[in-house]
Amino acid sequence: MEKLASALERINQIIGHGLCWAALAMLLLQFAIVLLRYVFGFSFIFLDEGVLYFHAAIFMLGAGYTFLVNGHVRVDIFYSGMTPRKKALVDIFGHLFLLTPALLVLIWYSWPSVRGSWAILEGPISVGGIPASFLLKSLIPAYCALLLVQGLAALLRDILRLKETKA
Numbered sequence: 001m002e003k004l005a006s007a008l009e010r011i012n013q014i015i016g017h018g019l020c021w022a023a024l025a026m027l028l029l030q031f032a033i034v035l036l037r038y039v040f041g042f043s044f045i046f047l048d049e050g051v052l053y054f055h056a057a058i059f060m061l062g063a064g065y066t067f068l069v070n071g072h073v074r075v076d077i078f079y080s081g082m083t084p085r086k087k088a089l090v091d092i093f094g095h096l097f098l099l100t101p102a103l104l105v106l107i108w109y110s111w112p113s114v115r116g117s118w119a120i121l122e123g124p125i126s127v128g129g130i131p132a133s134f135l136l137k138s139l140i141p142a143y144c145a146l147l148l149v150q151g152l153a154a155l156l157r158d159i160l161r162l163k164e165t166k167a
Contacts, residue, residue: 008153016065026054045128060139064146085165103144110140
């Protein structure tokens with residue numbers, strides 16, 4: 001189980017480290033937009049949308065990595081005082097009955113929109129924008145898949161933690 005959990009986590013580690021470069025690219029693109037607009041007086045809608053695409057990709061694809069490094073906001077008034085065994089039980093419950101069903105529902109209800117968008121290769125959000133709204137919509141199931149992968153890895157680790165605290 002440890003090897004499987006590590007292999008699953010590796011997926012989000014690779015994506016998370018790649019998104020660091022995407023954040024840098026977004027920053028440089030935004031700098032170029034400001035420079036073009038306020039120094040040279042030029043504005044391009046597709047560049048503005050490029051920042052939006054980067055921003056969406058970083059947040060949607062980075063959710064699994066954030067879960068991996070425990071970076072999500074937690075209100076753990078009771079959780080912090082629990083024993084490792086109780087924490088594992090709470091986490092297992094959360095993975096099985098809260099995280100997984102919510103993500104499966106999100107995939108279920110977003111899929112027709114994503115499929116339809118790909119069927120027509122949906123164009124830009126704005127006139128003169130990036131002609132790839134279908135890619136933007138594809139981030140929704142990708143977000144769900146990466147969180148499900150990380151949720152499975154966390155579930156496996158919590159089961160191992162539960163077994164360790166039994167002994």
